[in-house]
Amino acid sequence: MHVSAIIAAGGRGARLGGDRPKQFLSLGGRPVLQRSVDAFVLSDRIADVVVALPRGLVDQVPDYLRGCAKPVEVVEGGKRRQDSVANAFALVAGRADVVVIHDAARPLVSIDLIRRTVDAAVECGAAIAALPATDTVKRGDASRIIVDTLPRGEIFLAQTPQAFRVGVLHDALALASRSADATDEAALAEQAGYRVRLIDGDQRNLKITDADDLEVAERLIGAPARSHADVTTLRIGNGYDLHRLVAGRRLVLGGVIIPFEKGLDGHSDSDAVCHAVTDAILGGAAAGDIGRHFPDTDAAWKDADSLALLGRAARIVAETGFFVVNVDVVVIAERPKLEPYVDAMRANLARALGVEVDRVSVKGKTNEGVDSTGAGASIAAHAVALVSRS
Numbered sequence: 285m286h287v288s289a290i291i292a293a294g295g296r297g298a299r300l301g302g303d304r305p306k307q308f309l310s311l312g313g314r315p316v317l318q319r320s321v322d323a324f325v326l327s328d329r330i331a332d333v334v335v336a337l338p339r340g341l342v343d344q345v346p347d348y349l350r351g352c353a354k355p356v357e358v359v360e361g362g363k364r365r366q367d368s369v370a371n372a373f374a375l376v377a378g379r380a381d382v383v384v385i386h387d388a389a390r391p392l393v394s395i396d397l398i399r400r401t402v403d404a405a406v407e408c409g410a411a412i413a414a415l416p417a418t419d420t421v422k423r424g425d426a427s428r429i430i431v432d433t434l435p436r437g438e439i440f441l442a443q444t445p446q447a448f449r450v451g452v453l454h455d456a457l458a459l460a461s462r463s464a465d466a467t468d469e470a471a472l473a474e475q476a477g478y479r480v481r482l483i484d485g486d487q488r489n490l491k492i493t494d495a496d497d498l499e500v501a502e503r504l505i506g507a508p509a510r511s512h513a514d515v516t517t518l519r520i521g522n523g524y525d526l527h528r529l530v531a532g533r534r535l536v537l538g539g540v541i542i543p544f545e546k547g548l549d550g551h552s553d554s555d556a557v558c559h560a561v562t563d564a565i566l567g568g569a570a571a572g573d574i575g576r577h578f579p580d581t582d583a584a585w586k587d588a589d590s591l592a593l594l595g596r597a598a599r600i601v602a603e604t605g606f607f608v609v610n611v612d613v614v615v616i617a618e619r620p621k622l623e624p625y626v627d628a629m630r631a632n633l634a635r636a637l638g639v640e641v642d643r644v645s646v647k648g649k650t651n652e653g654v655d656s657t658g659a660g661a662s663i664a665a666h667a668v669a670l671v672s673r674s
């Protein structure tokens with residue numbers, strides 16, 4: 285099942301003041317668009333992401349859209365929302381089974397909501413996140429006189445994500461090319477005759493349209509008032525690991541297979557660098573440790589690819605509401621010389637963590653011949669990770 289995500293970021297609205305469209309504004313230190321894209325990159329349901337940027341801005345692609353852990357492509361948005369989505373759909377229509385569309389202006393979408401919406405669309409063809417109305421709903425005329433009071437139990441307020449099997453979205457967008465402005469894709473799917481299921485949305489998944497919304501979103505993520513320091517959202521994590529060097533094993537460090545006469549002994553591939561980083565990011569989020577999530581008593585993790593486990597740990601951290609700011613690792617090995625492999629390790633770790641490579645540092649050290657590591661009987665790794673509340 286190949287699921288592609290389309291992030292609709294084509295709006296040029298700059299109602300929040302300044303000349304930057306709202307999706308490029310910073311929310312708690314990260315741009316609104318980056319938060320939206322990161323949620324989909326981190327979702328295990330999503331294979332790739334296409335971002336529809338405002339016309340005229342595709343040659344100024346922000347750095348955070350490059351070097352993500354999954355393929356992220358950029359297309360030029362159209363005049364109307366449905367035109368932007370159609371441009372992005374043209375890229376994914378040939379490879380996707382299901383397409384999920386999300387407004388860039390909803391940066392607090394949860395990985396859980398993405399999963400539930402996608403799974404419902406897989407099952408029934410089309411599904412959207414929506415909230416039941418809690419206020420009484422009135423219909424008014426042009427002079428603001430109430431015409432009708434609608435039965436509240438039947439009213440739902442649509443959010444995104446909205447997910448569709450590829451054939452459903454194809455038919456919906458075909459209708460869009462001939463019809464008036466649609467404010468969401470579900471409306472087009474309904475007009476095309478499809479049944480669209482309502483999934484329980486999330487109050488946190490608000491749409492940022494004005495300065496008040498931005499303030500509410502900052503409160504929701506626990507970001508301090510902009511006049512205060514950012515420290516209350518930052519946490520540090522520490523990780524350490526050591527494995528014995530033995531004959532007859534491959535040496536794997538930071539996901540790189542290093543030619544050497546010995547390898548690290550253990551249950552998994554015994555990649556001490558990945559293990560130390562995994563514990564560091566889990567520690568920053570106070571989300572347990574590698575032994576709790578991937579116990580070596582469980583046969584599932586025998587000879588496990590520790591880089592893949594690190595990717596899973598990054599998702600656990602994201603689900604607890606944190607994202608990784610940076611990671612710094614010290615690897616202690618008397619031999620072999622690690623310097624030639626450091627950049628490949630950094631690239632692997634960055635990919636698993638879903639961050640740019642310049643946020644990952646790896647340094648090799650020797651132990652000057654002292655103790656077991658210095659005697660060449662083991663390799664050890666220390667890591668620190670800074671995480672921030674997202």
Ligand code: MG
Nearest residue numbers: 525554556559
């Ligand atoms: Mg280990």
